[in-house]
Amino acid sequence: MNKVINKVLFNVTILLFAFLVALILGSVILLIAGVNPLFAYKAMIINPIFSVYGLSEAVVRAIPLMLVGIGISIAFRSKMINIGAEGQLQLGAVAGGAMALAFAGAPKIILIPLTLLAGFMAGGLWGGIAGWLKAKLSVNEVLSTVMLNYIAFQIYLYLIRGPLIDPAELAYGTGVPQTQRMPDSALFDRLILGQRIHSGIFVAILIAILVYYLLWKTSFGFRLRAVGEEPKAAKYAGIKVNKYLVLAMILSGGLAGIAGSVEVIGVHHRVLEGLSANYGFTGIVVALFGSLHPIGVIPASFFFGLLLIGAEMMQRAVDIPSAIVISIQGLVILSVVSSNIILRNPAYRKKFEKLIFNKKLLFWR
Amino acid sequence: MNKILSLEMVNITKRFPGVIANQDVNIKVNAGEVMALLGENGAGKTTLMNILYGLYNPNEGDILINGKKVKIRSPQNALDLGIGMVHQHFMLVPSLTVTENVALGINFKNKFKMDLKVVADKIKKLGEKNNLNVDPNAYISQLSVGEQQRVEIIKALYHGANFLVLDEPTAALTPQETDQLIKWIREIIKDDMGVIFISHKLKEVTEVSDKVEVLRDGKNVFSVQTNKTNVDELAREMAGRDIELPTVDKKNEFGDVVLKVEDVWAKSDKGTDALKGISLALKKGEILGIAGVSGNGQKELAEVITGFRKVNKGKINFKDENIVNKSIQYIIDQGLGFIPEDRLHMGTVPGFKVKENLILKDYLKYPFCKNFILKPKYIESYCKTTVDEYDIKCPNINTPTHALSGGNIQKLILSRELKRNPVALVASYPIRGVDIGAIEYIHEKLLEARNNDVGILLITEELEELLNLSDRIAVIYEGKILDILEADKATKSKLGLLMAGVKEG
Numbered sequence: 001m002n003k004v005i006n007k008v009l010f011n012v013t014i015l016l017f018a019f020l021v022a023l024i025l026g027s028v029i030l031l032i033a034g035v036n037p038l039f040a041y042k043a044m045i046i047n048p049i050f051s052v053y054g055l056s057e058a059v060v061r062a063i064p065l066m067l068v069g070i071g072i073s074i075a076f077r078s079k080m081i082n083i084g085a086e087g088q089l090q091l092g093a094v095a096g097g098a099m100a101l102a103f104a105g106a107p108k109i110i111l112i113p114l115t116l117l118a119g120f121m122a123g124g125l126w127g128g129i130a131g132w133l134k135a136k137l138s139v140n141e142v143l144s145t146v147m148l149n150y151i152a153f154q155i156y157l158y159l160i161r162g163p164l165i166d167p168a169e170l171a172y173g174t175g176v177p178q179t180q181r182m183p184d185s186a187l188f189d190r191l192i193l194g195q196r197i198h199s200g201i202f203v204a205i206l207i208a209i210l211v212y213y214l215l216w217k218t219s220f221g222f223r224l225r226a227v228g229e230e231p232k233a234a235k236y237a238g239i240k241v242n243k244y245l246v247l248a249m250i251l252s253g254g255l256a257g258i259a260g261s262v263e264v265i266g267v268h269h270r271v272l273e274g275l276s277a278n279y280g281f282t283g284i285v286v287a288l289f290g291s292l293h294p295i296g297v298i299p300a301s302f303f304f305g306l307l308l309i310g311a312e313m314m315q316r317a318v319d320i321p322s323a324i325v326i327s328i329q330g331l332v333i334l335s336v337v338s339s340n341i342i343l344r345n346p347a348y349r350k351k352f353e354k355l356i357f358n359k360k361l362l363f364w365r
Numbered sequence: 366m367n368k369i370l371s372l373e374m375v376n377i378t379k380r381f382p383g384v385i386a387n388q389d390v391n392i393k394v395n396a397g398e399v400m401a402l403l404g405e406n407g408a409g410k411t412t413l414m415n416i417l418y419g420l421y422n423p424n425e426g427d428i429l430i431n432g433k434k435v436k437i438r439s440p441q442n443a444l445d446l447g448i449g450m451v452h453q454h455f456m457l458v459p460s461l462t463v464t465e466n467v468a469l470g471i472n473f474k475n476k477f478k479m480d481l482k483v484v485a486d487k488i489k490k491l492g493e494k495n496n497l498n499v500d501p502n503a504y505i506s507q508l509s510v511g512e513q514q515r516v517e518i519i520k521a522l523y524h525g526a527n528f529l530v531l532d533e534p535t536a537a538l539t540p541q542e543t544d545q546l547i548k549w550i551r552e553i554i555k556d557d558m559g560v561i562f563i564s565h566k567l568k569e570v571t572e573v574s575d576k577v578e579v580l581r582d583g584k585n586v587f588s589v590q591t592n593k594t595n596v597d598e599l600a601r602e603m604a605g606r607d608i609e610l611p612t613v614d615k616k617n618e619f620g621d622v623v624l625k626v627e628d629v630w631a632k633s634d635k636g637t638d639a640l641k642g643i644s645l646a647l648k649k650g651e652i653l654g655i656a657g658v659s660g661n662g663q664k665e666l667a668e669v670i671t672g673f674r675k676v677n678k679g680k681i682n683f684k685d686e687n688i689v690n691k692s693i694q695y696i697i698d699q700g701l702g703f704i705p706e707d708r709l710h711m712g713t714v715p716g717f718k719v720k721e722n723l724i725l726k727d728y729l730k731y732p733f734c735k736n737f738i739l740k741p742k743y744i745e746s747y748c749k750t751t752v753d754e755y756d757i758k759c760p761n762i763n764t765p766t767h768a769l770s771g772g773n774i775q776k777l778i779l780s781r782e783l784k785r786n787p788v789a790l791v792a793s794y795p796i797r798g799v800d801i802g803a804i805e806y807i808h809e810k811l812l813e814a815r816n817n818d819v820g821i822l823l824i825t826e827e828l829e830e831l832l833n834l835s836d837r838i839a840v841i842y843e844g845k846i847l848d849i850l851e852a853d854k855a856t857k858s859k860l861g862l863l864m865a866g867v868k869e870g
Contacts, residue, residue: 217738217739217741218737218738218739219728219729219734219737219738219739220737222721222728222739225717226714226717226721226725229714229715229716229717230710230713230714230715230716230717232707232710232711233710233711233712233713233714233715233725234714235673235693236673236693236703236705236711236712236725237697237725237726238692238693238694238697238698238726239694240692240694346382
């Protein structure tokens with residue numbers, strides 16, 4: 001037990017240390033911009049953790065990150081580098097939204113699963129295309145998923161500006177590109193009055209557990225992992241490698257699609273421009289940070305959710321250009337991800353463990 | 366740089382977490398002498414050499430050169446002292462030329478310009494002087510394994526090595542290339558070169574070395590002048606017990622033909638005809654050996670039978686059904702086992718746990734799996750039994766497979782294929798790179814399967830293995846079966862001639 005505690009303490013210490021390094025580097029940027037770093041960082045770190053608003057918003061961001069991250073983990077584990085989660089997410093959002101509007105009268109218990117299913121199918125289709133291109137025509141999946149992102153984004157814009165635009169926008173002549181409000185029976189419940197945190201978080205965690213089960217406890221997952229680890233041996237065992245590449249991409253895209261539809265019925269309640277906030281790309285970092293493991297992705301997405309809202313709160317508190325906030329966020333991600341080598345590599349680990357535990361640098365020892 | 370007249374490693378101890386890889390190991394090699402370092406996989410040979418080459422620091426012990434203590438902290442240190450190492454897996458960039466590969470390790474005076482012509486000239490000179498002919502302008506990818514090895518040696522010599530460590534240099538060589546290498550080593554030591562020759566092939570060791578040092582479980586167990594020992598004694602010291610390679614007992618009754626290859630044509634990866642109308646028939650309870658210099662279609666033969674490679678023409682009947690171009694899964698289900706040549710990347714998924722690789726072909730079947738859900742309890746108990754039964758040495762069944770030694774990976778594959786009760790088995794190079802203890806075991810198991818009526822197609826280039834195990838031996842040459850001999854009529858010289866493509870009469 002003591003060992004486990006030590007390990008957790010160690011990991012936390014290293015992560016905090018990496019975080020600190022990033023903040024020190026970031027303070028240079030802030031000083032140049034003429035801002036007091038201490039004040040800025042208080043807004044970025046202390047405020048979100050000690051306010052209901054901050055925590056709620058962190059979870060709101062963690063939900064799509066988690067879903068995308070799980071999907072990315074599946075794809076990367078079968079050696080498909082899926083960069084297309086952003087496009088898959090957008091198509092999932094618009095398909096989910098359309099489904100919810102089409103069956104507006106249905107009861108909640110049917111409509112929410114239906115909406116998520118629509119999101120899954122649209123995202124899965126988009127991911128599956130890249131998988132199919134790879135399997136049949138050996139098209140590099142990095143290339144195809146990036147290109148498919150562009151196409152998805154244009155389809156998305158077309159749909160919310162054209163066929164799916166809110167009739168009210170047309171009637172008033174304002175023409176804001178967004179759909180009608182989702183029917184109440186399609187919406188996730190808000191968990192705290194006045195805050196945006198919604199019950200989609202349970203869906204995301206449930207999916208994480210299901211995917212873990214699927215990958216490690218079923219014959220399907222066995223094949224998927226075998227294909228990713230060593231396609232030659234998978235073929236030798238009689239597995240149709242190409243088929244599983246496509247399936248992995250369908251699942252991966254499908255989860256990004258669910259993330260999209262969850263955003264619609266959980267947060268925005270409409271399909272609108274700028275819905276994604278780059279979750280499709282940040283989700284890749286989350287997945288890698290979570291060791292490409294569905295359960296590891298859960299804490300990773302909370303961490304990144306906090307980071308995102310922290311940056312926003314800092315921007316509002318100290319009134320600095322968003323470019324600086326984004327840079328600092330980048331610094332934090334870079335240094336935290338780099339610190340991973342200390343956590344993973346046993347040799348480094350030993351060195352730092354000595355430093356931390358033997359020299360009693362830490363107040364808790 | 367001084368010449369190395371003697372090199373000593375004294376009381377070397379190296380501990381890794383949980384294992385002692387070397388314990389008080391002592392070796393001494395003089396210039397003009399070949400010392401063979403012998404030991405099974407995991408005996409600590411490679412660790413010892415990595416210490417000598419500066420890749421590891423020993424926990425205890427010293428290295429002495431010409432009687433003086435030296436510290437070797439990095440491969441660069443080792444090279445500066447005159448120690449050159451040729452690794453088992455070559456460290457060459459395939460898309461560069463010989464000259465460029467050698468130049469990679471040179472610190473040129475001018476940092477922005479490499480004078481490759483000077484390098485090429487020196488390579489030529491070194492080659493002529495040491496009888497190591499390679500074209501400095503050839504690309505590595507165009508060279509044979511033997512030639513690549515020469516490049517590695519030249520690289521070491523270029524950097525001033527006058528002491529060579531050869532780590533399993535013959536593992537990937539053909540028998541002819543091996544003979545050449547041995548001759549070359551005997552020649553080069555006349556110039557006061559010291560050589561450490563690491564191997565577990567006993568015959569080569571007795572041919573090449575002046576003295577032998579045997580390691581077992583990280584300790585010196587035996588050291589002897591080569592001319593005062595023999596293969597059997599070395600085998601015994603290496604394994605720590607008597608080794609007796611089993612041989613096939615003659616029988617006259619075989620079962621029906623189970624696998625029949627008829628006039629099969631197939632292309633190689635390069636698109637040339639690799640199999641040109643090959644025909645053979647394997648009976649139940651028979652071991653049919655396929656002899657041949659590698660590259661004559663053995664790989665393709667194994668692959669067409671097991672469904673990996675497209676057959677352009679011809680028939681393959683397995684249990685009276687034509688399985689040409691059927692799916693791999695289908696052929697597995699019909700009861701054809703396969704021990705592939707590339708054991709780590711094809712026979713197993715290297716990143717998978719031992720238990721996952723043990724069920725690699727059975728994970729779909731009850732009781733391993735029911736309604737797509739794997740049954741962990743049954744899998745665990747099954748795998749624990751198998752690991753014990755087949756003596757697969759691994760810390761536990763959750764260890765990643767790539768952490769196992771070659772012999773144990775091969776036992777894992779063997780156990781998986783045999784426990785599925787195959788009707789026939791294609792075994793490609795089952796003992797390549799495997800140590801003597803494991804060879805004995807693998808051969809026993811193959812013979813046991815034969816006696817249980819399994820038909821075995823044994824593809825190998827080790828003549829000894831063929832003669833020990835086979836009921837009949839077919840010689841493959843340029844994609845065709847040149848001749849098939851009854852085992853009792855086959856001799857090494859007969860096979861050697863046939864393998865070279867010469868058919869008497």
